[in-house]
Amino acid sequence: MRYGDKTAVDSLSLRVPRGSVTAVLGPNGAGKTTTLETCEGYRRPQAGTVRVLGLDPVRDRRELLPRIGVMLQGGGAWSGVRAMEMLRHVAALHAHPLDPALLSERLGLGECGRTPYRRLSGGQQQRLGLALALVGRPELVFVDEPTAGMDPAVRRSVWDLLEELRGDGVTVVLTTHYMEEAERLADLVHIIDHGRLVVSGSPLELTRGGAVSTIRLVVTRPFPPGAPESLTAALGPGTEVRLLDSLSLQVTGPADASTLARVSRWCEDNAVLPESLTLGTRTLEDVFLDLTGRELTP
Ligand SMILES: Nc1ncnc2c1ncn2[C@@H]1O[C@H](COP(=O)(O)OP(=O)(O)OP(=O)(O)O)[C@@H](O)[C@H]1O
Secondary structure: OEEOOEEOOOOOOOOOOOOOEEEEEOOOOOOHHHHHHHHOOOOOOOOOOOOEOOEOOOOOHHHHHHHEEEEOOOOOOOOOOEHHHHHHHHHHOOOOOOOHHHHHHHOOOHHHOOOEHHHOOHHHHHHHHHHHHHOOOOOEEEEEOOOOOOOHHHHHHHHHHHHHHHHOOOEEEEEEOOHHHHHHHOOEEEEEEOOEEEEEEOHHHHHOOOOEEEEEEEEOOOOOOOHHHHHHHHHOOOOEEEEEEOOEEEEEEEOOHHHHHHHHHHHHHOOOOEEEEEEEOOOHHHHHHHHHOOOOOO
16 A cells, blocks of 8 residues: 555455454554555555455445444544434444444443533544444454544453453454553454554464563662663573663563573672562564564664
């Protein structure tokens, strides 16, 4: 997919298993929304093929639309329409809708049912957007940044709902910036950057790739100059040391007792007083950084 000279999605090849939750993860401008919009039939691919439930999203739109739900990143409702009015309207367009009252209750929209769309808070607009995507009992739902702008409690209730959908056999494709969201919800994560696939796998496969883990060292006074290089030399091959800030660094490599002992000996030899030394598995953030050399969330 190109916009003028700009290539937004480039030779991207993804497959989403039925009944799974698939997360498309990537930094701003990676091409996530363009990918989703192409699957939803809003954009015709300039090259390549898209099939959704076996159908062509542009050519077979009439057949496909009743079977999918779409939550856009913003908008999707008239500015003056009241929340419940909109939900009931969309429900009425479907053959076997969910009960709008129950769904709105579930998403905590009860108290703002009479509020015009433009006066809803960002989080309420998001929840209404999700309700609109789900009310027609879709087989497959596309959700673009479903919990952006939501407070943590509401975000968790949306996660519960998305998990229930999977339990009911609904296929969920979501884009997200939140690592925690992808790690918690997704069966399969596709990390994309500059419109290309960087890596795919389950969160566990990606974060536990081999025996690689991290050790995080936090110290009480700033590290001496050249600390990462000297620690790298002390640890030997197979480990990588990255300064996170003046008081903390991260070692990536085999997080075993011998590496821990060497880190601790290096602290002693360099008069560095550790405040904490913690072992952790890698996050999807680390995976992205390793593969691209850049941060996922700026
Ligand atoms: N309508 C458009 N016209 C021109 N360029 C566009 C258009 N839509 C997107 N782009 C560009 O295409 C690239 C991919 O954009 P896209 O919105 O698909 O990324 P994204 O991963 O969804 O980003 P975000 O996380 O910010 O939503 C970006 O560089 C963006 O600036």
